[in-house]
Amino acid sequence: MMAGMDSPVDQDVLIVGAGLSGIGMAAHLQMHSPDRSFALVERRANLGGTWDLFRYPGIRSDSDMHTLGFVFEPWRHEKSIADGPSILEYLNRIVDERGIREHIRFNNKVVGADWDSAAARWTVTMEDDKGAVSTTTARWLYLGSGYYDYDEPFDANFTGREDFAGQIIHPQFWPKDFDYSGKKVVVIGSGATAVTIVPSMADKAAHVTMLQRTPTWYAIRPAKDGFANFLRKILPEKTAYRLTRFKNIRLQDIVFRRAREKPEKVADFLTKKLKQALGDRYDPVAFTPPYNPWDQRLCLVPDADFFEAMKAGKASVVTDHIERFDKTGIQLKSGQHLDADVIITATGLKLAVAGKIPVRVDGEPVAWNEHFYYKACMFSNVPNFSVVFGYLNASWTLRADIVSEYVCRVLNHMRDSGTTVATPLLADPTSLTEENIFDFSSGYIQRALHIMPKNADKLPWRLSQNYVQDRIDMRTGPVDDGVLKFGKAASVSKEASAPALEAAE
Structure with missing residues (x-):
């Protein structure tokens, strides 16, 4: 196999979404992987995601802010069940105190993401609020785009x-x-x-x-x-x-x-x-x-x-x-x-996977319901790509924090090993026993099962719902575990069942 060349990129890490997940990842990069350049792309005019979108009376967290808040930033308000404006104030203070705001590109919606194995990079296509299209390149793509459809909620279609x-x-x-x-x-x-x-x-x-x-x-x-x-x-x-x-x-x-x-x-x-x-x-x-x-x-x-x-x-x-x-x-x-x-x-949300962004790997569209979760944040055979999907039984940010820390560990391992590509390789999906971990009867979950990525009955191929155990695994488990394969840019083999890698020397 002929090795390709790692092409230059506009930033090492591109973060999609400037809500809780995206801002958290930016702060973790600054703390744990300060050698990596990053940018955030936000489709709205303001940061905050959910907390900027929803403006209904009384909008508040349905989790306490000591767990919905970040591990690195204390919640200072008297009320732990916080209203939307207080949460926005918390997020704005973080991005200003840590110099993150200058990294955010507002009013830009991601409309496509293409991985090129030969160049070992993502090319991300964006459209601004005036319809102008632009592209940017990154070594790693981090989706903090939430879990529901921003464009349309669930419509119960009431007669009359x-x-x-x-x-x-x-x-x-x-x-x-x-x-x-x-x-x-x-x-x-x-x-x-x-x-x-x-x-x-x-x-x-x-x-x-x-x-x-x-x-x-x-x-x-x-x-x-x-x-x-x-x-x-x-x-x-x-x-x-x-x-x-x-x-x-x-x-x-x-x-x-x-x-x-x-x-x-x-x-x-x-x-x-x-x-x-x-x-x-x-x-x-x-x-x-x-x-x-x-x-x-x-x-x-x-x-x-x-x-x-x-x-x-x-x-x-x-x-x-x-x-x-x-x-x-x-x-x-x-x-x-x-x-x-x-x-x-108030009939519910409509779930969306990967922010509805069309993702392609070497020209092939990724169908998320055909891929297994890996370590609750990556996907089988999709390189240099991670998402945040929070806990159903605990605060969203608990997962966002440990995913950010884990991705920084992976980035640091790549730096130390001289590699540029990390892919959770799954050669034979039939070797796994599939299991529906979304054993919640909530309508929004049940309506979306057909689009959700797959889960196996055992780690690392599942989206676990046990934060206490996940935190230990994500912080202390080996990054180079024999499943996550590290390599460099490579020419693409059409016969390969996964993106081709040249193993690191």
Whole structure:
């Protein structure tokens, strides 16, 4: 095999997306691989990703900020369940204090990524907000583009929506300065978005009704973490943050495992807390899900605000199926009619893999559902490429942090070994036993299973859901494990089942 030449690149690492994942990777590169040049490409005019896109009332984290915050940057606010503006402030402070902002190319959407084995580099095609197309090259491509479709949410296609005389709004596209004062509002859905919107709109709206098809499990906790705020008074900031983060990670892990091992005990505990919060407003029909806790993500209700709005008579829950929309609201299958001036369709997200970017390896399009995850961030037979797909049972950033650290370890190994290509080689996919690790019944997960990359029953070919173990494996496991093959630029062999590499000398 004739060896190719490593062609020059515009930057060593190109990061797609300037949200939590992308900003985290930039900071980790500065700390762990300072010899590598990098740039970020962001399709929007501002950084923040999810936290810049969503502008609905009350937008907040559904994880505590001691685990949704980065491992390297303490969360300083009093509230650990934070609102969107506070999270944006945190991210903006990081990019400014660390000099990351100058590396971000805003208003540029990635529309294609092509790997050339002969040159050992990616050529990434971008389109700016005026339609001008440009390209840039990188040795490594890091996707921090999130997990859902920014262009279109899930559309439940409700019959008769064109007959409704009021406004229909999806939370992903909230109108600026929307005034709902004195209006009757129906919020369709029962997940984190709906439970955030209902109490936030209840102060101004005439009444807010949450219409759910299926009840959800709710976890009530204070918006302020008393333990964290106490530690910050008596310990150095970083020490207090580290201890709180450790406590919250362990608690998340314990609750999740308890829910899987003894679901009826966790269900009883959550129901007891609900009854305490709602008093005589508790309705078992509205608050008894047909599935076990953590078969779907637990829905966080900080300071019981959702239930307080119900007790004040400003909000209510209806459990029913939609027959159709009509001029004045929603006709339900039970015969009941919900009058509405505004209908919010909090019916869920639509998942997207790799930010919907067409990725090609030596001219061949990559079909993600034919590739296996490797180390929860790379893919079988795709070189110099990594993504972040957060935990379903814990905070997104926990995975983003350990993936960033791991990719820096790989980059440093390449530097030290004089190699420029790293490919998780899988010669025979049939040698693996496939397993669906997305054993969550959430609609957005189930709707997207057909596009998701594959998982095997054993590491390293799976997207594990065990942060505590993953953190150990990603930090201390050997980088050169015999599966991740390191090499240099190579001429492409058409017969090869994976990108051709010339082994490092």
